[in-house]
Amino acid sequence: MALREIVFLPEPILRRKAKPVTKFDKDLQTLIDDMIETMREAPGVGLAAPQVNIPQQLAVIEYAEGDDEEENEDAPPKPKKLFVIINPEITRASEEKVMGVEGCLSIPGLIGEVERHEAIQVKALNRHGNPVKFKLDGWMARIFQHEIDHLNGVLFTDRATQVWKPSEDDQTELD
Ligand code: NI
Numbered sequence: 001m002a003l004r005e006i007v008f009l010p011e012p013i014l015r016r017k018a019k020p021v022t023k024f025d026k027d028l029q030t031l032i033d034d035m036i037e038t039m040r041e042a043p044g045v046g047l048a049a050p051q052v053n054i055p056q057q058l059a060v061i062e063y064a065e066g067d068d069e070e071e072n073e074d075a076p077p078k079p080k081k082l083f084v085i086i087n088p089e090i091t092r093a094s095e096e097k098v099m100g101v102e103g104c105l106s107i108p109g110l111i112g113e114v115e116r117h118e119a120i121q122v123k124a125l126n127r128h129g130n131p132v133k134f135k136l137d138g139w140m141a142r143i144f145q146h147e148i149d150h151l152n153g154v155l156f157t158d159r160a161t162q163v164w165k166p167s168e169d170d171q172t173e174l175d
Contacts, residue, residue: 001033003041004052008106009155013050018057018151020087024129028058032084032127035060044105046143046175048150051106057087059147061175065140083134088124088148091133093117100142102156103166103174111172112160116142146175 007013021028031054039047039060048059064078096118103111119137122144126132136144146156157163166172 001030001037004034004038006038006042006047006051006105007053008108011053011106013053013055014106014150014155015153016050016055017153018048018050018055020057021125024125024127029127031056032058032060036062036082036084042105042174044174046147047105048147050150050153057151059085059088059151061085061140061143061147063140063143063173081140083144084127085122085124085132085144085147086126086129088122088144088151090120090145090148091123092121094119094137098142099161100139101170101172102142102146102160103172104146104156105174107155107157109165110157110163111166111170112156112163114142114146114156114159115161116145120144122148143175 035047035052045063046061049056061083062080064080094117097115098118099113099115101111102114120141122134124132
């Protein structure tokens with residue numbers, strides 16, 4: 001495994017629609033493993049292939065479900081869930097939308113408030129090319145929407161109602 005270099009705005013690849021993955025070969029497996037390592041190292045909660053200069057419909061996401069829920073600070077940390085999504089498609093989206101603060105590894109030094117569907121359903125392929133479906137809500141749904149946007153050349157700043165430079169008090173996870 002190896003770390004990949006994350007590209008930043010205004011790198012044009014971030015603005016292009018990524019191509020569907022068609023080959024589930026060894027190179028793809030290496031890319032996926034590298035992306036997971038790069039996401040963890042950053043650290044981030046998600047990473048899309050265009051962010052490492054690969055114009056393919058692939059993203060990795062790692063987040064502990066329920067992390068956004070208020071809870072007892074003494075409770076043990078929830079286990080993180082790792083997702084690899086290939087050629088993803090949002091098949092259902094709740095009418096209900098929620099605001100949240102997002103950042104992006106490709107747009108350092110800027111965060112913004114973005115409205116997202118509270119819940120979504122996604123169909124995709126896993127790393128072996130087998131179909132998978134996910135029902136997501138809350139912060140997990142937000143991360144998926146952010147990553148799927150990346151595969152269409154869309155960045156959170158396009159959707160943000162306002163953006164600002166984070167202060168030290170802002171603890172926003174990046175993807
Ligand atoms: Ni991002």
